[in-house]
Amino acid sequence: MGSDERFVIVGGGLAAAKLAEALRANDFPGSITLLAAEEWLPYERPPLSKEHMAGKKQLAEFTVHPRQWYRDHRVEVRVGTTVEGIDPARKTVALPDGSTLSYDKLALATGSTPRTLSIPGADAPNVYTLRSIEDSDTLIEFFAGAAQRLVIIGAGWIGLEVAAAARAADLAVTIVETADQPLLAALGPEMGEVFAELHRSNGVDLRLGAQVTEITTTEGIGTRLASGVKLADDSVIEAEAVLIAVGARPNIDLAADAGLDVDGGVLVDEHLATSDPDIVAVGDIAEQRHPVLDRRIRVEHWANALNQPAVAAATMLGKEASYDRLPYFFTDQYDLGMEYTGYAASGDYERVVTRGDVGKREFVAFWLDADNKVLAGMNVNVWDVTDRIKELILSGEPVDPEALADTSKPL
Template identity: 35%
Template sequence: MSHVVVVGAGQAGASLVAKLRSSGFDGAITLIGGEKVPPYQRPPLSKAYLLGDMTEERLYLRPADYYADNDITLRLNSWVSGVDAKAKTITLGGGETLDYDQLVLTTGATPRKLPASVGGTLEGVFTVRDLDDANAMAPAFTAGKRVLIIGGGYIGLEAAAVAAKRGLKVTLVEMADRILQRVAAPETSDYFRALHQAHGVDILEGVGLETLLGDTHVTGAKLTDGTVLDIDFAVVGVGIAPATDLAEKAGVDINIAILTDEHGRTSDPSIWAAGDCATVPFHGQTIRIESVGNAIDQAECVALNIAGQETPYIPKPWFWSDQYDCKLQIAGLNIGYTDVYVRKGDAAGVQSNWYYNGDTLLAVDAMNDPRNYMIGKRLIEAGRSPDPALITDPATDMKALLKP
């Protein structure tokens, strides 16, 4: 009987084993995860869960008994230390070996941490990646405490929003010239800077962290402009790195992340990859997409291909972020944009930013604007690019842009 082993019990791994079983695969399936709890949603960790609006059980992607009920062996609190691609075996942390016919790496990514030389190992310095991280920092989110958020990407901004809503004094530092510089246009940065400042967050751009201060627990921070801050704790949100260690041990090709073809196969035909740890082919490029949507869609495509189909994965990128009462929805990828066109809504805070490369629509950032998000998403997926003058004209019936 064929045995599929999936290493990594996050969104991609959980989606893959469910799709594999529902697609009619009747072989053995083993899902291996390093945490003690069943696969769960990660995005709420820095939002609803940290705010106390969501319980741990509501994070679970499926009921705990789903896996046994569907003849999926779920091995939690387990680590894979090695892969022997020739023998088709993996070695677990305790020395046990498992045979596989097909191996899938859904190992995700790990948060970049501050080095010990700048205080990264002090108590009270947190990252936001898994449930243990969120549980460790939750008690610190107490009204009146002073927190330093290091990094102005979406994770840092979401943590800042939670802290501000909980009544903390929040300072956010971003070494780049502006928040969200790596992932969004200045127009989107301006929107979220104003949003956070309206909620009392002190945003410092073009300023980095020189060092955190304290003997055992962090008590302060010295910034690159000489400013010294007194703080009670710090949250580090400076990006993630794909977890490629096992892939390297297996000898498969790495390019940015685990290199996969359009079907999700690596350079070893018996090893596949999906999610944050894997690349995807996109418009002739090799890229990595950090999103829940990609993790689900790529993993389900891999499952279909393991089950015997030859289905190419065609990414349809979409993302979201919740900050205060603002819901950001993003359709497409803005890689290579040359122009951004802004459409303001009738209500305060409603806005969509449309990314173009010349005459070609690439992506849309929609803030509290779900209607234009859906319109933009459908246009991008259909390969259609309206005249930008129509986008910025408040008289335009946006839904009419979808008509043939």
């Protein structure tokens, strides 16, 4: 690698910043240009629905690196820069001002965009999504105002975490979810019920198996404002604001338009290389052939954005590396803290075994396949067991479900 080479990183989140850091840590001597669509230096996103929304952290505290770090490490950061296109043949990216930027290696860390709903009223100004610091600040301002009622459409991680923050601010919260349990796709019905009970016990009106057909509106100052939601049974839930939290769409258009192989995400191998050997992809968009799980997975969680860049940087530098970490994510809601390790998709597991007191929300849950092998584990208000959960998954050995559930026996 020569000092005249240029590596370009497209993205403005944790993965982009950690990739620049990993390149310098591997002594890459060339130039690094980071192109961030937002007007801010790269920052982490979990606090937007957690500590920042709770008033415990400000943006500077979850900005990945201060501006001086980029200067010291010779990383050019161009904020407010949305890449318009990629030309892999010429090895250039097109910039908003009509110019192009050449690269020797390119990294895509473009993240995701919140999904919206194609229903009447969804474009009202007080109908929100959550992805950026501005989105989080807008909701915080709403919590602090005179409004009393919030409707959240969607009982996924973002919807539930915002609900917890809104209840802490003493708002009346209604969650409307089409599935029969919260987090059904992520955790299945057994553990979805734990989160349903958690929110109900904290005063949330949880409407499951319900379909929103319209966001009702009323005349505001110069516009029409959302006034609630209408359900398929024609009932109306009134509110001063609505949050749409129905998942996110990976930003893969750049990759697709450039001719890279895509499916639900940008297809990458175990080295995080795309179908173009000079382009890698990391974070939310990377649909990886996982060497341990032996399947393609795409995980929209903080741990991938944190850890994948080291492997991607090695790949860009021509070094041998593969990303084999197990999926990991966490949440904090009310008095519940949780970590999840592994991967147990619907249809993969046979049963869920719990160890501890589910009623008190102090337990560990294990997802087992038909052969009693551990696919995933979730510790709820029980700490320092993540490494052991990983060992049980990676061993590939069957376990005794009764012994697993017995707290008198060590993991």
